[in-house]
Amino acid sequence: MKSPSMPSASLTGRVAAVFIGLALAFAVHAQGNLEIDTPAISALRKAMQQRHAQLAPLYASGAVGIAADGTVSLRDAAAVPLAQRAQANAAVAAENADRAALYREIARANGHPEWEGEVRRTFAQRWLDRAQPGWWVQQGASWSRK
Amino acid sequence: MAAQPGTRESIRVETSAGGFELPCGGRSRRALACSLVLLMLVTAVPLAGAAVFRVLAARVGEIAGPGFAVHELRVRLDAPAQGGEVDIGRLRIGAREWRALTLRCGRLRIDAGGLACNAARMEQGGRRLPFEADVDLALGAGPVRIALRLPDGGRIEAGTEADGRLRARLHRLTPAAAADLLEPWLGDLAAGLRGFKATGVLDAELDYRPADAGATTASLRGRLAGGGFGRADGLLAAEGVGADFTLEARSTGAVWSWSAQLDWDAGAAYIHPLLVEAGPRLRARGRFDGRRIELERAELALDGLAAASARGVIDTAAGTPDALSIELAGADLARIGPRWLAPLLAPASAQRLRFEGRADARVELRAGRLETLAVELHGAGFGLAPPLGGGSARGDDGKEVVPVEVLALGPVDGRVRWSSRGPGAAALQVGGGRWEKLALGAFALDAALEPAGLRLAGARIPLLDGTLVLQDLALGWSAAGWEGSGGVVLEPVSMPLLSEALGLPLMAGVMSAALPGLQFGPGELVLDGTLAVSVFGGWLQASGLRVREPFGVASHLTAEIEARHIDLAQLTETFSFGSITGHIDADVRGLELSNWRPAAFDARIASIAGDERRRISQRAVENISALGGGGALAAVQRSVLRLFETFGYRELGLRCRLANGVCEMGGLDAEPDGGVRADGGFTIVRGGGIPALDVIGYNRRVDWNELVARLQRVVAEDVSPTID
C-alpha cells in the first residue's frame, strides 16, 4: 500500500497545473490589444461619433442617460421640447442599435463571438465611468447625476 | 350642532331680551311657513332696530335636490353687520359627502325665497378655500345659485331650478385654480392635475335636466385653449392644445346614451413614441351604464386617412378598452407611414424608411392588448435607404454616390391577417423590388403567420432571367430580435445580365446557388451552402457566406471563394486588361466585404500546369507592371518589350493578402519563401518560349485603395497600349 499522502500530492499538482495553465492563457490574452479597427467597427465608431453631436445636448439636459447595460436611455423626455421628442427617441434607438452591433462586432473581430456579453459589460462600465459631470448615469436600477 | 336632520328643525331668534325658537319642518309646506316667518322677522329687523334683534339663527334639517343634499344647515344672521354665516354639517353631492363647511357671508340677506350670501368666503374643516362665492339659496326645493370667483380671474356659476334643472358655466377656469378648488373635495383629482402639470384655460357650459318628460338630459360644451400636460417622464405630454368639445347625454333609466364631438385645432401631443399634431376631429356616440362606456361608433378624421371608425367597450374602472375594434380606410402610407408606423415599428431606422401607396386596416384590441390586425395593401411601397454615415458615402475616386436604397419593395397588393391567439396569414402580390443594384421581378408571397413569427413554405422571386427561391422559411420574434432559418436557391441567372445590372464589364456564363442552411439571427445572416458561377470557361464557387449587421452601417459579408480553370483570355478581354492566354486557378480565403468593398482576404492566383499555349500581350505586361507601381519590369527586359506584340510565359502567379488597407503582395509559389528572389523581388510571370519575359514585382506592400485606383485606371485606359 502506498502512503495515503501520495494521491493527494499528485492531485494538488494537477490542480496547480490547471491554475497555472489558466493564468498563462489569461496572461497571453491580456497582453494583446483587442482588434477594433476593422472596417465594420470603424463605420460604427464613425456613425456613433456623428450621432454624438445630436446626443450630447440630450446627455447634458438629462433627457438621455447612460444606462447600466451599455445602452443609452431616454430617461426624462420632459427635458426635450415636445416637437423633438420623437427625434430624440429615434436617436436613442439608432445609438442602441449601433452599440449592440459594436459589441457583437468587437467580439467577432477578435474571433470570439461568445465574448459579446463581456464586451458589453466592459463597455457599460467604461461609458458610466467616463460620463461627463452633469450627465445622468444608471447604477443598478436607479439614476443619479454625475 | 345638536340638531338631528329631519327631526328637530327650528328657527331661533335671539333678541336683546332673550331668544325664542320656532319649530320648522323640512317638508316644503312647513318650510314655506317657516320661510314666511323668517321673512317677517327679517323685514322687522331694520324696523325694530339692532336693539331688538341682534342675531337671528335658523336651523334647517335638510335641503335636498336631485343628486345633492344639505344636512344640518344652520344660518346665523348678524343684523348689525349685515353679514352672517351658513354652516353645513354635511353636504352630499352624488355619492360623495363633505362635512363641516362654513360659508362666511360678506353680506347675508334672508327673505321669503331663501337666503342670499354674497362675497362669501368658505371654510372646510377650518381651512379657507381659495375663492369668493355668491350663494343664492331657496329653502326647500327652490332654486339654488352659486357663483365662485377664483383668484386668477376664473369664474364658476352654477344654479339649480325648482324643477331640478342644473346649469353650470365655467369661465376661464385654469387647472391651477381647479386643483385648488378641488383639493378638499376630490383630492386625488387635484393631485392628478398638479402632477401632470396641466395648463390651459377652460370655458364650458353644462346643462342638466332631470327626468323631464321621462328622460334626463345633459349637455356639456366648451373649449380648451392653450391646454397642456406632461407626465413626469415626459413620455406622455401635450402643449398648446386648443379644442372644442361637446357632449350630449340622455337617459331614461339607469343607462345613458351619449354623443360627443372633439375638434382639436391647435397644439401637439407626444404619446411615446409618436408626435401627434392638431387636426384630428372625433365624433362618437354610445351608451354608459355607470361602469362601462359602450362606444357604438366613433369616427376620427385624421390627415392621411380617408376614414377611421371604432367601436368597443371601455371599462371606466380599469381605464383600458375591454374590447375595441378600429377600422381604418384609405390610409395614405406616404403620410401615415413616417408619422405613425416608422416610430412604432423601427425607431432606429425611422429616418431611413420610405412608404407609399394605400392601405386599409382593421385592428382589434381586447383588455388593452392587440388581438388581431388585418391589413389590406393597395399599391404599397416600402424602401430602406442606406444608413447615414455609412461607408457608401465615401465614394471611390471622389465620385458623387447616388444613394440607392438598400432594399425596396413595391407595389405590394394583398392582405395580411395576424392574431395574438392563433394562426394568421399573409397573401401578398409584390410587383417588384430592388436589392442594392439588383431589380427583382414580380412575385407572390403566401405566408402563415403565428403570434410571434411567420412561416413561408416557398416563394419564387424573379431575379433578372433567373429566380431566387425561398424555401421553408421560418421567422420568429423574441426579445433579442428576429431569428429564423430556411433555405435559398438561386436558379441560374445569366452572367451577362447580372454583370450589366451590377455595372461590371460584360461577362459570359451563369450564376446559381444552393444555400440550404440559411440562418438569421440578431445581427447575422448565415448562408450555408454554395454559390456557383460558371464564368470565363471555368467556375467559381463561394461558400461560408455570412452577412453581418445586414442593414446597419457595419454591414459586411464574409465568404470563401475558389475559382478553377478560369480562361485568362476571356478574363483579360472582359476587363480590357490586354491579353493573356492560358488558364488559372484562384483562391480567395477569408474574403470580407464591408459595404461591398473588400476589407480583407488572402488571394492567390496561379496558372494551371499543363500543355497549352501561354502568351501574354505587350499591354498586359505593361498593365501588370503598372499595378506594381512602375519599375516592376526588370530593366533589361524593358527594351525587348517594344519589339514584340506577345510573349510566351511558363507560369504566372500572384498573391495578395489584404489586411488593414494594405495588400501584401507575393508572386509565384515555386520560389522558396513565396517567391522571394535574391534582389528582394518576386516573380509574377516567368517567361518561357520565344520571346520570353519575366515580370518581377518589388513592391511588397501596396496600399489597397491605391491598387484599386491603378486597376481602374488601367482598365479605363482601354485600347491602345501606352509604350513610348
Next chain:
Amino acid sequence: MYREDGMNPAARWLFAAALVASTAACVTINIYFPAAAAEKAADRIIDEVWQLREGAGSAPVTPPAAGGTK
C-alpha cells in the same frame, strides 16, 4: 498496490475540490476574456465617439451643427 478507497478524507476532499475547480474552469471559458484589453479598447472608442481627447474647443462647436440638422 494503490486503491481508490485507500484515500484518506483529506485526499477525498482535495480530489472533490479539484474536480469542482476543473469543471468550473471548463465551464467558465470567460476567464479567457481579456478584460484589461477590452477596457483599453472601450476607452479608445469612447474617446473617439465622445470626442474627449481632441481638445475642449471642438466640443462646443458640435451642438449648433446638431441644431442645424433638425
